[in-house]
Amino acid sequence: MARNKHPEETVQRILDVAFRLFMEKGYEHTSIQDMIDHLDGLSKGAIYHHFKSKEDILVAVTDKMTEESNQMLAVIRDRTDLTGKEKLKTIFKESLCRSVQDEIFTVAPDFSNSPRLLFSIFRETVDEAAPDYILPILKEGIADGSIRTEYPAELAELILLAANIWMNPMVFDNSPEESYRKFRVFAQMMQGFGLDVVDDEMLGRLQELASVYQKNK
Amino acid sequence: MARNKHPEETVQRILDVAFRLFMEKGYEHTSIQDMIDHLDGLSKGAIYHHFKSKEDILVAVTDKMTEESNQMLAVIRDRTDLTGKEKLKTIFKESLCRSVQDEIFTVAPDFSNSPRLLFSIFRETVDEAAPDYILPILKEGIADGSIRTEYPAELAELILLAANIWMNPMVFDNSPEESYRKFRVFAQMMQGFGLDVVDDEMLGRLQELASVYQKNK
DNA sequence: AAAATACATACCGTCGCGCGGTATGGGATG
DNA sequence: CATCCCATACCGCGCGACGGTATGTATTTT
Numbered sequence: 001m002a003r004n005k006h007p008e009e010t011v012q013r014i015l016d017v018a019f020r021l022f023m024e025k026g027y028e029h030t031s032i033q034d035m036i037d038h039l040d041g042l043s044k045g046a047i048y049h050h051f052k053s054k055e056d057i058l059v060a061v062t063d064k065m066t067e068e069s070n071q072m073l074a075v076i077r078d079r080t081d082l083t084g085k086e087k088l089k090t091i092f093k094e095s096l097c098r099s100v101q102d103e104i105f106t107v108a109p110d111f112s113n114s115p116r117l118l119f120s121i122f123r124e125t126v127d128e129a130a131p132d133y134i135l136p137i138l139k140e141g142i143a144d145g146s147i148r149t150e151y152p153a154e155l156a157e158l159i160l161l162a163a164n165i166w167m168n169p170m171v172f173d174n175s176p177e178e179s180y181r182k183f184r185v186f187a188q189m190m191q192g193f194g195l196d197v198v199d200d201e202m203l204g205r206l207q208e209l210a211s212v213y214q215k216n217k
Numbered sequence: 218m219a220r221n222k223h224p225e226e227t228v229q230r231i232l233d234v235a236f237r238l239f240m241e242k243g244y245e246h247t248s249i250q251d252m253i254d255h256l257d258g259l260s261k262g263a264i265y266h267h268f269k270s271k272e273d274i275l276v277a278v279t280d281k282m283t284e285e286s287n288q289m290l291a292v293i294r295d296r297t298d299l300t301g302k303e304k305l306k307t308i309f310k311e312s313l314c315r316s317v318q319d320e321i322f323t324v325a326p327d328f329s330n331s332p333r334l335l336f337s338i339f340r341e342t343v344d345e346a347a348p349d350y351i352l353p354i355l356k357e358g359i360a361d362g363s364i365r366t367e368y369p370a371e372l373a374e375l376i377l378l379a380a381n382i383w384m385n386p387m388v389f390d391n392s393p394e395e396s397y398r399k400f401r402v403f404a405q406m407m408q409g410f411g412l413d414v415v416d417d418e419m420l421g422r423l424q425e426l427a428s429v430y431q432k433n434k
Numbered sequence: 435a436a437a438a439t440a441c442a443t444a445c446c447g448t449c450g451c452g453c454g455g456t457a458t459g460g461g462a463t464g
Numbered sequence: 465c466a467t468c469c470c471a472t473a474c475c476g477c478g479c480g481a482c483g484g485t486a487t488g489t490a491t492t493t494t
Contacts, residue, residue, distance in 0.1 A: 227473080
């Protein structure tokens with residue numbers, strides 16, 4: 001294939017194919033050759049020109065997966081018209097809305113095939129999302145009196161792990177009923193921390209989300 | 218090497234070596250050849266005679282890792298002199314005691330190198346331990362009135378994931394202080410579910426455990 | 435024109451794993 | 465007790481695929 005004047009398009013194509021294959025077959029069961037076969041004449045050398053390793057591709061893929069969500073978190077975090085607790089509530093409401101129409105649900109992903117991919121999300125949640133987005137909000141909530149906790153950093157981790165991993169229908173392929181029950185337990189947990197951030201409208205949306213996902217399977 | 222009269226000893230030797238290597242270098246960075254090199258003349262064919270794949274060895278290793286712990290859970294589950302809530306409390310107390318002297322802490326394990334190993338523990342927790350041990354206890358607690366929850370299956374999952382994964386110092390290499398704070402948050406979560414199963418004695422033990430682990434690093 | 439970049443091609447070492455073969459045990463038979 | 469027989473513990477070579485690299489070449493940029 002001839003040299004491309006816009007190499008970032010090539011990078012994008014590689015990432016798109018990698019994302020799809022990782023989702024369909026799992027990271028460990030996707031070979032570089034698999035990607036090449038889906039990249040219409042692109043060669044192994046090309047891939048290794050843009051990425052230094054297969055793992056490097058995984059990192060790029062997960063970054064892309066979370067970047068959109070992280071942007072939303074950043075926007076809410078930086079608003080000045082809400083208390084800490086209200087920000088938390090807004091986040092969970094937004095997450096539910098977005099998930100319904102998320103592209104992620106169109107590829108029938110299966111994390112249970114891909115320990116590496118799950119692990120990558122796992123670490124992103126713990127190392128980036130929790131300290132960068134949830135922790136500042138908890139701290140703000142402590143300052144403005146809307147949240148009370150002694151250990152905000154650990155609480156941020158626990159909340160986000162429960163939300164991003166445990167309640168993630170891609171990780172556990174839950175039935176709609178199961179998702180609903182998990183969300184109720186999650187809501188109860190939050191309430192136990194003095195964070196009543198879940199209302200009936202959100203429960204309704206959840207049921208909608210669960211059934212959409214079920215249809216795509 | 219001559220034929221062994223007791224092949225289960227050979228299997229045991231393979232599992233011991235595999236366990237050590239998985240812990241030290243991670244599953245994906247341990248090759249069959251690595252195992253052979255540590256098995257004093259045993260051959261590749263021998264390994265594949267006893268195990269049908271490398272992954273099969275991983276499963277056997279994790280089974281062995283959790284078998285001891287699961288036995289303890291079964292004993293407590295089947296006692297008749299305790300209410301459901303008391304059983305839960307006993308479990309957490311026992312876990313802390315055992316961890317201190319656990320062999321696992323003598324090999325400087327690093328789960329962060331081994332997504333496959335972590336994933337294996339993860340699924341064991343969700344698919345086996347939670348429904349087989351914690352769920353019956355929660356149900357019993359509901360029956361005897363010591364526990365109140367609408368969704369015991371989901372609660373069992375959440376509790377055990379928090380305990381086995383999030384608070385596991387092998388997964389997150391926490392400082393003693395971090396472990397302590399996580400445990401406090403965990404205790405608060407449990408209390409939010411009406412499960413006050415943590416007392417001061419356990420907090421003391423936790424600090425002991427954390428410092429032991431730190432020393433071995 | 436020179437340098438940098440975007441690819442292609444050919445190749446390397448290692449991996450998981452299967453397979454044909456060998457040696458050794460123990461139960462059945464006499 | 466001796467012999468036979470076969471299940472099985474084990475050996476070790478080799479296959480195909482894998483992740484990754486070295487080098488060459490064409491095209492763009494400076």
